[in-house]
Amino acid sequence: MGMVVSRVQIITGVVLPRQHIDRIRAGLSHVNAGVSAWLWGQHARFALWLPVLLAAGAAVYFMLSWEPSVTWAWGAGMVVVACVTARLVWGTGLLVRIGSGMAGACAAGALLAWVQAHHMPPFPDLPRRAVHLSGQVLDVDAQVLRDGTQAWRVRLADVRFLDGINIGMPPLRRALLLRLRPDNACMPVPGDTVLARVMLSPPAFPALPGGYDAQRRAWFDGRAGSARALDGVICLHGQAPIGMSSRIASVRQAVARRIRTALPGVRGDIAATVLVGADGVIAPGVRDAFADAGLAHLLAVAGLHLAIVMGLVMAVVRMGLALSERAALFWPCRQIAAVCALLAGGGYVIITGAHLPAQRSLFMAGLAVMALMAGRRVMSMRALAMAVTVLLCLNAENVVELPLQMSAAAVMALIAGFDALRPYLSAWEHDMTWWRRAGAWLAHPLLASVLAGSACIPIGMAHFGTVQPWFVLANLLAVPLMSVWIMPWGLAAFMLLPLGWEKLALLPMGWGIGLVAWLARQVACLPVAHIRMPAISNGGLALFFAGLCWLCLWGGRGRLPGFVPVVLALLSPWWVARPAVMVSPDARMAGIAAGHMILTGPGGHPDPFVLQEWQRVTGQDAGLLPDYGRQGPVSCQAGACRVRGRVGDIVLLLSVSRPGQALCRDARMVVNLSGQAGCPDVPVIGRFDIWRNGAHALFAPYDGGVTVWADRQVRGTRPWVMRPGGAGMPDLPLARTE
Known part of the structure; x- marks a missing residue:
């Protein structure tokens, strides 16, 4: 403090009396003590900011217009090591804990993104003419086109080109998406070898500077590009060994076919989507109606569906164990039911394709089961922080994609919102007045819809440029129907599949799906159901997440300033210049x-x-x-x-x-x-x-x-940015050894 006061005297040229200097020192000490006490009061929440800082570091890497070199990566690694060392050696100091944690986590996030980006194989140089190819089928799903026709979309591995100079070349190190003709007679299944004459296309360039980068998505997905079949394809069955993923894909395809046979039309398409993840079979018009009504999340297997499945299994197993007097008295029925529910949830995530939101939900469910068995709180912000941290470590590129952003924002808002409102809800639940107890029971789905939907509005503005004002009304009616009618009958259909009686459960499931589809159409027809707005830029989206994280992760009244960046992010589209x-x-x-x-x-x-x-x-x-x-x-x-x-x-x-x-x-x-x-x-x-x-x-x-x-x-020049014209790395054979 004395050095600060002396510098002030040197700069201003004013000599302060001794008593004034003592007062300044006392004031600065008081402020320092207050800030330190305020920060130390949040020390239990510091761990919650780890995934936020990891995501910030990864986002900075993806926003660069130049590619960091290996020297830069070594420097980031040294920063991580230095921060960990400082935390272990001088970990008692507040500034050391905060500074080393922030710098180390951001550097680690950027380093993870860099390593994962350079771990992927390069894009191949695809032929610009019609070629014959052969490849092994990894996955098959149906896709409804804009004209209403249905075509099969096949993901191929070990693709070889069979024409001209490409003969004898090694297979592609990346997968290829092949869309068959609608009149194709052959229906491939995972494990088949496909022969086809196709036209190839590399991943698309952004439609405008700063727009959606399909090449970056393809780079991290391991895709080389797409292909369109010019003629009917030839399917050779049993030509390649079938792995576990191919077997699971075959089961998914067979179950989806049986569901759509027992329940034709739109109802069967939606049933196949929520039960086995066959989202490509839904017609674009139906999907648009669900999106305009704010019900698009019902068509994407995520936390809601997994929670319903695990909740139903846990309730059935626990009630079944309660029928036995010995099990009810001596067995840990609650823990057994929780483990069975987790196993059922894992199977559901696998059979629906293991999408990113479902993986995050399953990881959080596993932590919840562990907390239940240990007698700890089941749902907490720490479980969400741990799940997001693991997902970022596995694939840091997800930080700039819609699924992780939407899922993390919704769950974070739900946990923080119910934590803040729990005293009021608990008081109403235990009140002697019946209407207050009923109000508390009705408030839960209303609050869940408002909190999750509001947190996802800016993300929808950034990725889709739209807002659905009636999402609360639609979710209040559709989500309970999905929970108490549609998904229970869907699980019953799974149980009846081995017996061939699945239609007994799919018919009543279809009644509920038809009601939800009717509700989506009615809400989508309401005035201003679909409002088009300018998209929030990447900077505005980062500002929104900074405010949302401050609101949800900080404790006490100090979280209220987090509303400021959220409001600024919502207003940012009208401050940014639009291209002429x-x-x-x-x-x-x-x-x-x-x-x-x-x-x-x-x-x-x-x-x-x-x-x-x-x-x-x-x-x-x-x-x-x-x-x-x-x-x-x-x-x-x-x-x-x-x-x-x-x-x-x-x-x-x-x-x-x-x-x-x-x-x-x-x-x-x-x-x-x-x-x-x-x-x-x-x-x-x-x-x-x-x-x-x-x-x-x-x-x-x-x-x-x-x-x-x-x-x-x-x-700029990044690993996933293709050369002009979509040129990639030539697929040449290795040089022969002497």
Whole structure:
């Protein structure tokens, strides 16, 4: 403190009296003691921040526009070692504990992401022509297309190309997704060898700079790309050894087929989805209705379904043991029922595909069973922190994907919300007045829907650009129906499958599914059921999670400031500049922001995937560029459009290779999709620029000039960023040894 006061005297040149110096020292000591006491009061919650800091470090790695070197990775490892050493040697100091914990966890998260990214094999260079291939079937699922037809989607391993220079090359080290024709006569099963003539496509480039990165998802999923069968495929049964995963996939496929046979139509599709995870069979219209009603989580096997399954099994086993007097008096019936429920939950997660939310829920359920057997609290924030930490260590890339974000936010809000409201709910549950007890019973599903749904709203805005205001109403009716009717009959159907009597349970299950589907359609038709909004950026999403974690993980009234970053994150879409012109990565499509619409061209059939991503980011409706005339700031004529701005225009050439003198007047930027020519002394973006740098976004600020962002400028050179044109590593054989 004396050094601080002396520095103040040196800087200001003012000599303070002795009593003033003593007062300043006493005040600083008092503040230091207060802050230390405040932080020490939270020391029991410090462990809860471990997954948050790991996720922050991993997120920083994925947000970089350059790839850290091996030296950087060694440096991050040394930081982790130094922080652990400091914690063990000087662990009694508050600043050492907090500083070493934060720095070490963030460095560990970034290092985990780096190691996992460099552990994956490179993308192969897929042929650009029709080729014949052979591959082993790993998994098969049905996929309903937009036109209502159904096609099989097959995941292949050990893929070999059988044409020309590719003959004799080693098999691909990555899997390939093959979509069969709807009229294909052969229905492959896991373990088969498939022969097909296909057209191949590498993972898609982002539709605009900073958009969804399908190449990063494919990199960590181990996928090489996708393929489309041009003819009927040939299935060779029994040509390859069948592993455990293939056997499980075969069981899933067979059970899904029997469910849809016993319960045809939409009801059977939803039943197969919630029982065996066959989510591809649901028609897009039905899925859109569930999404608009806020019931999309019912179609994704996650914590809700696992909790229902384990709760039902635990109740049945415990009631069965209670029928025996000896078991009820001498056996630990509660613990036995909990273990049986955990085993049933594990089997359910495996049979539904072991998706990430289900894995997180199963891990938390295992911790809950261990706590129950040890006499500890069953559901706690520590169990969630441990589950998320394990998932991040297994695959740190999940930190930037929807499933982990949605699952962690919902469960964290549920635990923190019920912890805060438990005294009030407990008082009402034990009140002598009947209406208060009934209110407490009804408050649980209402609070669960409000807490989980509210925590997921910003995440939905970031990944989908939509908000569903009626989600509370829909969940209040649909979730209890799923818990007390649909899933119990589904478990009964599982038990009746070996006897072939599953239809006895699937029929009443279908009645409940039909009621939920009707409810989804009715809620989706309500006014403003589906509100399109600009997507929250990555920075806004990080700000939201910082506020949510502070609200849920900090103790006492000090958590209330966490509302500030949450509100700022919700308002951030309207503070960020939106692009005035967007160009797709294949230079075949351009979009112009005109008022509340995105006008696309050329042609009247825009790419649906690119358009959907543009709408997600901008929150605008879709339209077509006029052939002639003016619409808002856009005027078009003979294959060329001008976007008028306050200080200059952007010229967009759709089908004209060289602009005329009239088009070049007052132009600040030329985007030429049909060639490379432009206006004299005016910057031009041509097809070669788009091929080399990917999708482009042009911003026209009011202070002058045009700002251009390219996909390669935003993503940089990363392991998962493919070379121009989607080129990968040639699949060449190893050199022969001498």
